[in-house]
């Protein structure tokens with residue numbers, strides 16, 4: 001028995017189409033007839049049909065779905081087989097039969113609670129495989145974009161003591177008897193690091209104690225954040241639209257098979273090229289009112305309003321100029337119009353909504369301390385953040401992009417949980 005026997009990948013076998021080869025993988029489908037048996041074998045690269053002749057039927061009968069096997073045989077072109085090639089099995093070199101597999105991929109609804117309970121197994125499904133490969137491409141492309149554009153990758157702590165996005169969604173951790181929190185955003189540390197490296201980014205988890213279960217909120221999500229010195233809101237917004245369009249372009253170039261497997265239509269992805277639409281908060285309120293949605297100037301633009309707004313446009317929207325009280329204290333107020341901030345969100349089309357939040361930061365010490373106090377916060381909690389404004393402070397701006405949300409849109413998923421291998425929400429911390 002030879003589990004380590006040299007084998008080629010299924011994708012490679014489909015390309016070769018002939019010759020004697022060894023393959024290894026997991027049983028994806030099984031059909032045993034009187035004269036022969038057909039097994040679909042899958043690995044990380046694809047699926048191929050194995051044909052077991054009459055004298056090997058017993059070998060095939062023993063196998064369960066997801067049993068792991070190593071087989072040797074002859075590749076034969078067969079137009080009726082998936083991928084146009086099948087393997088005529090000569091020997092089963094190794095097998096781990098295991099127990100009957102509990103998931104029937106055809107019988108389950110993709111977002112059912114059951115699939116979350118068995119996530120440790122469901123990640124093997126072709127659908128999750130496709131999502132995970134697209135996620136892989138998305139994360140790689142984010143790194144590529146930032147590195148090609150002069151940003152340094154940095155790393156920031158996850159244990160923190162000063163809330164970035166308000167106290168309501170902080171997770172408290174017992175830190176040797178002292179209360180500390182899990183970070184909601186690495187922004188303040190990026191603001192520190194621009195004084196060393198000028199343009200910085202980080203891709204890291206962020207944590208929010210979100211008590212409600214929605215389609216687009218997790219308690220632990222992946223956050224790609226950037227900060228740049230000598231920059232204002234429009235500079236950051238431009239980086240945001242370029243980044244999204246770069247990532248989408250990479251996925252379209254590398255992941256057509258996976259998008260097809262997921263049934264994702266790509267017109268909106270293809271159209272997501274800069275410039276995105278610029279819509280001010282004031283204009284958004286007008287558009288929403290014209291659509292019959294009751295909203296007053298100063299009201300929050302929530303998930304439903306965002307959805308309604310994005311359905312009016314065929315590309316992502318940069319929504320900017322939010323009233324002061326709708327955004328965190330660190331946003332710089334517009335000097336020409338102090339009731340609004342130099343802040344923006346990027347909203348994804350097709351109803352998906354917010355994927356980026358960002359803007360220009362307050363860079364003057366007095367203005368920052370006043371706003372901290374105005375927001376009912378204690379300047380002492382932000383001592384080192386304020387300290388930055390004492391030494392060579394410069395205008396600067398940045399944003400945070402929710403990578404899981406971007407993945408949701410790119411894959412066309414209905415729920416953020418469907419694009420994360422091990423999602424965390426208010427009710428779930430296992431598997």
Ligand code: 4AD
Nearest residue numbers: 185187217218221225355356357358398399400402
């Ligand atoms: O708009 P947010 O709260 O902005 C910040 O955290 C800033 N400090 C970022 C910065 O400027 N450096 O979050 C940014 C993005 C959101 O647009 C959303 O895509 C994602 O993070 N996000 C979440 N994704 C999944 N689940 C959650 N609970 C999320 N909360 C925010």
